[in-house]
Amino acid sequence: MSRYQVLIDSSVWVSYFKNGQPEVIDRLILEDLVCVNEIIFTELAPVLQKQNEMSALEGLAALERVPLNIDWEIIRKYQLMNLQNGINHVGIPDLIILQQVIDQKLTLFSFDKHFRLMQDHLNFDLFDPPSM
Numbered sequence: 001m002s003r004y005q006v007l008i009d010s011s012v013w014v015s016y017f018k019n020g021q022p023e024v025i026d027r028l029i030l031e032d033l034v035c036v037n038e039i040i041f042t043e044l045a046p047v048l049q050k051q052n053e054m055s056a057l058e059g060l061a062a063l064e065r066v067p068l069n070i071d072w073e074i075i076r077k078y079q080l081m082n083l084q085n086g087i088n089h090v091g092i093p094d095l096i097i098l099q100q101v102i103d104q105k106l107t108l109f110s111f112d113k114h115f116r117l118m119q120d121h122l123n124f125d126l127f128d129p130p131s132m
Helices: 010-019 024-030 038-050 054-062 072-084 092-103 113-119
Strands: 006-008 034-036 107-109
Touching: 006 024, 006 092, 010 038, 024 034, 038 054, 038 092, 072 092, 072 113, 092 107, 092 113
Parallel strands: 006 034, 006 107
Antiparallel strands: none
């Protein structure tokens, strides 16, 4: 694994594949700083395949895939914390991604507002791209 890894969430990949935004992804890929996990890959791969976006699918498949080690006790703890703090409608896949980011000290790049809200209560890094 590289010295610094950015786990790019599906919300960012969708924008990137749809209209090439944000361009910072190209730089992160060239610097070998990008990783995905099975949740993110599985959310994106069928859509790319259906749309016959084979080069995008191959590029995504070539990225480092960080293995998941799900701790259901921690997932329940995070969801309780969310509910106690009024952070509602956070899906289990996002909590699994959050657990992975915290456990493996990854930086998360996501457009999902839930992660910004959870950052007020948990210690993890969100990627803040230079002016998009």
